[in-house]
Amino acid sequence: MLFNLLVNIQSSDQPGAIKVNVPLVAFTASLAYLAIKVAGSYCSQNWLTSLDIPTVALKTGATTHDQEYRQDPQAFMLKCEREYGPVYNVYLMNQLLTIVSGPDLAREFYLNKDLSFADALDKITGMRTYIYSLTKSNQVVDNMVIHWLVRDFVTPKVHLFMPSVVRNMEEQLDSQLEHCDRKLIKEPIRIIEKIVGSAMACVFMGEEIGRQPQVIDTFVRCAPDFATAIGHGTKDFWRLLYLKFKYAYTSPMTKHIKVLVDAATPVILRRRKEEAEQGAAYVRPHDVLQGMLDNFDKYNFVDIEDVCGHLLLLVLASVNNASDFGANMLYYLAQYHEHTDKLREEIQEVLSEEAREIEDLAIKDGNTADAPKIIKPSDALTANALKKMVHLDSFVREALRYRSEMHSFTHLARKDLTLSNGFRIPKGRLVAINLRSTHMEEALQGPDPMEFRPWRFVGKGKSASKVGTDFLQFGMGKRACPGRFIATHDLKALVCLMLSRFSKIEMEDPSKADAALHARQHAPTVTGLLFTSHH
Numbered sequence: 115m116l117f118n119l120l121v122n123i124q125s126s127d128q129p130g131a132i133k134v135n136v137p138l139v140a141f142t143a144s145l146a147y148l149a150i151k152v153a154g155s156y157c158s159q160n161w162l163t164s165l166d167i168p169t170v171a172l173k174t175g176a177t178t179h180d181q182e183y184r185q186d187p188q189a190f191m192l193k194c195e196r197e198y199g200p201v202y203n204v205y206l207m208n209q210l211l212t213i214v215s216g217p218d219l220a221r222e223f224y225l226n227k228d229l230s231f232a233d234a235l236d237k238i239t240g241m242r243t244y245i246y247s248l249t250k251s252n253q254v255v256d257n258m259v260i261h262w263l264v265r266d267f268v269t270p271k272v273h274l275f276m277p278s279v280v281r282n283m284e285e286q287l288d289s290q291l292e293h294c295d296r297k298l299i300k301e302p303i304r305i306i307e308k309i310v311g312s313a314m315a316c317v318f319m320g321e322e323i324g325r326q327p328q329v330i331d332t333f334v335r336c337a338p339d340f341a342t343a344i345g346h347g348t349k350d351f352w353r354l355l356y357l358k359f360k361y362a363y364t365s366p367m368t369k370h371i372k373v374l375v376d377a378a379t380p381v382i383l384r385r386r387k388e389e390a391e392q393g394a395a396y397v398r399p400h401d402v403l404q405g406m407l408d409n410f411d412k413y414n415f416v417d418i419e420d421v422c423g424h425l426l427l428l429v430l431a432s433v434n435n436a437s438d439f440g441a442n443m444l445y446y447l448a449q450y451h452e453h454t455d456k457l458r459e460e461i462q463e464v465l466s467e468e469a470r471e472i473e474d475l476a477i478k479d480g481n482t483a484d485a486p487k488i489i490k491p492s493d494a495l496t497a498n499a500l501k502k503m504v505h506l507d508s509f510v511r512e513a514l515r516y517r518s519e520m521h522s523f524t525h526l527a528r529k530d531l532t533l534s535n536g537f538r539i540p541k542g543r544l545v546a547i548n549l550r551s552t553h554m555e556e557a558l559q560g561p562d563p564m565e566f567r568p569w570r571f572v573g574k575g576k577s578a579s580k581v582g583t584d585f586l587q588f589g590m591g592k593r594a595c596p597g598r599f600i601a602t603h604d605l606k607a608l609v610c611l612m613l614s615r616f617s618k619i620e621m622e623d624p625s626k627a628d629a630a631l632h633a634r635q636h637a638p639t640v641t642g643l644l645f646t647s648h649h
């Protein structure tokens with residue numbers, strides 16, 4: 115139509131015709147322009163299809179949903195889903211949170227690059243400036259350096275790390291829990307963080323550095339020190355500004371970096387000397403530190419302080435999480451003790467088989483001198499052995515699933531977003547996943563999802579480290595936890611060592627069992643544990 119009018123104007127040789135047609139053309143063009151603009155603006159905001167997110171009604175007198183949620187998280191989430199559908203807003207932990215439910219939205223959530231976990235953490239804690247004060251390089255938002263360090267220098271070598279992980283775990287366990295007869299440990303997390311911290315110190319920095327007490331102490335202490343530095347409570351604009359200023363100039367982590375630099379420097383110098391002397395015959399240590407030094411330029415590291423700053427970031431991402439889940443796992447062993455015999459049986463059977471295989475191999479290689487060393491069962495606690503323990507793997511995955519906080523993994527919307535079902539999420543909104551709708555759904559988990567069924571995943575092809583919309587404890591997608599392989603190996607090794615040492619683990623106050631099993635991450639211990647050794 116517009117095109118025809120324009121043709122008319124150009125072909126007309128009558129001045130009058132032009133006079134008549136110009137306003138018509140202008141009017142039509144303006145209408146068209148207006149129509150396009152309006153349609154465009156509707157389209158860009160998905161106005162015609164988008165929906166505003168309902169906010170869950172507050173109980174009379176309440177200003178947040180915290181109390182209702184804390185009373186019974188599962189029931190609260192289920193009620194919200196039933197009354198408001200898969201997307202709704204709630205006021206939890208001083209924040210307005212948008213909750214998305216179900217596996218499809220969970221996938222969308224993780225695959226959307228405009229929903230950022232790091233931005234949410236920064237908004238809540240102001241931690242980005244703090245983190246940047248630890249390193250001198252790689253200070254670009256969304257950089258993946260620590261992810262790659264784990265992907266490249268930890269995951270492919272898990273089998274190489276296991277002997278030192280197990281050795282260190284055993285030593286810590288022996289020194290902290292000798293022969294016990296219903297020995298009460300009020301805060302088992304304190305023991306587990308030393309066990310995990312010492313194991314991870316050897317993975318990240320090698321045994322020579324990782325076994326030094328001050329290094330283990332740094333591995334254990336840096337996350338709680340970080341938590342103290344950022345403090346509790348609301349992070350309003352001014353508090354965040356103050357923290358950012360403070361971190362930039364006085365990072366409480368400086369002392370921890372110094373510990374790592376002091377411990378690493380002489381070892382690095384010696385390694386360099388040995389490499390120069392031995393040339394091609396030099397056997398490279400397989401720890402993460404060595405990987406970082408060998409790829410110093412690739413990762414743009416500046417100096418040893420910078421390398422240790424990155425290692426500290428890794429410690430912050432790993433030790434606390436793995437310790438927290440390790441300690442929680444002990445409550446599952448205590449509560450579901452009727453299943454521990456089955457686990458013990460499997461562990462013993464696999465370890466004997468593995469020990470025989472190792473011995474046969476040593477004899478076949480003519481290395482009989484090594485054979486007598488493989489007497490301790492834990493010598494056979496290899497990655498290969500853990501792979502054969504299918505019941506243990508299922509137990510660990512089930513405990514990770516069952517513990518789930520019912521909403522989790524808050525991300526921040528970096529811009530206005532419209533979900534595939536039409537709901538609009540405004541820029542700056544914190545968005546979390548409703549884990550009840552994935553971790554506790556029969557369609558995804560099989561029968562009785564609200565029950566702890568330790569063998570739920572046996573023969574299902576779902577190992578404890580396999581992420582998906584049905585298992586989000588390690589996140590999902592490009593930024594899923596790269597440490598989940600070593601983390602699950604650590605958890606399984608811990609269970610093996612505990613069951614081989616203790617005939618019984620009991621809760622001090624069994625009435626708190628439910629709270630202990632579903633404990634929020636890093637929350638104070640709700641009840642202690644009693645340990646009894648095998649006679």
Ligand code: HEM
Pocket residue numbers: 231258260261264268428431432433435436439587588589590592593594595596597598600601
């Ligand atoms: C049971 C123990 C652990 C749990 C439950 C856990 C869970 C998680 C989760 C939920 C994330 C965020 C994923 C996302 O954004 O979608 C994450 C990130 C990360 N985790 Fe773990 N983690 C554990 C242990 C470890 C260990 C042992 C390591 C290192 C060896 C590690 C290294 C990391 C790193 C480097 C990131 C950041 C990834 C990135 O920025 O892309 N984690 N972890």
